[in-house]
Amino acid sequence: MSGLKSTLVTAILSAAIGAAAAWGAMTWQTERARPADLHRIVHEQLDLSPEQTRRLDEIEAAYARERVPLEAEVRAANAELSAAIAESRGDTAEVRAAVQHFHTAMGDLQMATIRHVFDMRSVLTPTQAEAFDRAVVEALRADAD
Template identity: 60%
Template sequence: MMVVGWKTVAATALAAALLSSGATWAGAAWMMRERQAPSLHDIVHEQLRLSPEQDRRLDAIEARFAAERPALEAEVRTANRELGAAIAANRGDTPEVQAAVDHFHGAMGDLQKATIAHVFEMRSVLTPEQATVFDAAVAESLSRDAG
């Protein structure tokens, strides 16, 4: 009869746990990727049959927004941290908390306005037929994100 030491049992259990966790994570990542609807970028560049000129113009629009967006998102994160600090410091609905809420709403509003302007700028490059597909994709994306 063979006696298995506790170290062997522990190593086997650890290996099984790691393999199980890795397989679960990989499966979940695959499922999320499979269930995710195509992005607006994918729809524009893969389904609309853009002309070379449209593609060039859209690339320039996307590059400008990609440069602008990080600062807007950083301001939202800053405002969110300020709100957290104001709530922690004041422990109630004070003028300081309301000022932080207003800052957060303003930052979120600026990001949303810039995003919508970006979407309409992209749309301006499209033909009427392409714009119909694009509009439907935008509406679906907004409805999906709303839950």
């Protein structure tokens, strides 16, 4: 009976960790889509000056350079977590380390994205910034629903 109990505990822990990894991956994918929506709003709805467009293009290029390695780190952390779950027999030090690595990678990507949003906002006039802020708030609220 003890072997069955151990197997059941392992299965439950693996399912819970797998669900957490899936949630993290979905959150990451959602975060990847949000800047594109904000860029569309900025470029299509805010009547930018040529100087604003130039500055925003620079900001977007810098963010793209920063985002690529951060996204690669999230993918690597997710792979590490998957491997740790597949090889473990439950809540092991390897699984906990992989979960922490994934959280750190996701947090780094999220912080870079937030800095990017504020960098974009800094180029806008007060009226444009109000519309931009509304779009940001709406996007965040939509994710909360």
